[in-house]
Amino acid sequence: MTGTLYGVGLGPGDPELMTLKAARLIGGAKVIAYPTLAGGSSFARSIAAGHIVPGVREIVMDIPMTVDRAPAQAAYDLGAVAIRAELDAGHDVVVLCEGDPFFYGSFMYLYARLRADYPVEVVPGVSSVMSCAAVAGLPLAARNEVVTIMPAPELARRLSDTNPTQILPPCDTLVVMKLGRHLKAVRAAIEGAGLIDKAIYIERASTPDECVMPLSQAPEKAPYFSMILIVKGADPWL
Incomplete structure (x- = not known):
């Protein structure tokens, strides 16, 4: 056996x-x-x-x-x-x-x-997406809201041939994972879409080195274990 x-x-x-x-x-x-x-x-x-x-x-x-x-x-x-x-x-x-x-x-x-x-x-294990939502205090979805999860390398690749104002997928909540060296490009796409004020940056969630802040205040460089949450808040969760 x-x-x-x-x-x-x-x-x-x-x-x-x-x-x-x-x-x-x-x-x-x-x-x-x-x-x-x-x-x-x-x-x-x-x-x-x-x-x-x-x-x-x-x-x-x-x-x-x-x-x-x-x-x-x-x-x-x-x-x-x-x-x-x-x-x-x-x-x-x-x-x-x-x-x-x-x-x-x-x-x-x-x-x-x-x-x-x-x-x-x-x-199965607790995913980093759930952990980041928890530490940021942002419910990912309510009722019929749509959540899209996108790796930063793919988002950065699409920027090369797409208008930044159109690059982000239509959804109620967007999760951008694996930021690393792609943070600058991802931030540019989010700014171009007019969503910078709704974007939260989370780094190393649930560890002693955890950082949570608005994307507008995020550092210039990000580790691989970081992500951005954009919760548009169409549903008030009531």
Whole structure:
């Protein structure tokens, strides 16, 4: 019999926002796997650290963050090989994933490589979108309102061939994720659409480094773990 592969969502950063199921699986794990960026420390592991017991075997996947997808895909290939060896030996493997495994989560790439051959269970997690709305005090949607979630790199790409006043999708609430180096372009699009006064900037929500402020007051540079919320407020939530 093979082991089971668990894709465990860890939430946005605050360890107390992990689910009870995630904590139980991590605490009982003999083998864990998680991504790192450019050989640095793992944000996912830091969230789960309080539940990782001594002696756990750790599979570290160094994932390059490049425009070219080939290096990252090769890294996931290597990670899948290491995980496959543990599963074939009958060992369960818990893969740590910040946020939710199936919402821009790294686990989905391992899932695609391993799901056909092994039992897999996905444990959902609190997404950064929900966390940012909570810390900003902005309900995302009420009644029949429409929410659009857009990665900043895609929004910046569209700016190259679209009028800034028309670039933002029609919706009641807009969430722009993964700001990083695209903050300047995204801010220009929001200003062009006349929505700067409704835009809130949130950085590293639920962590000790959390920042929440109007986008008009945001710094010139943003980390990857930051987003903008635009809630137009057509419904008063009453």
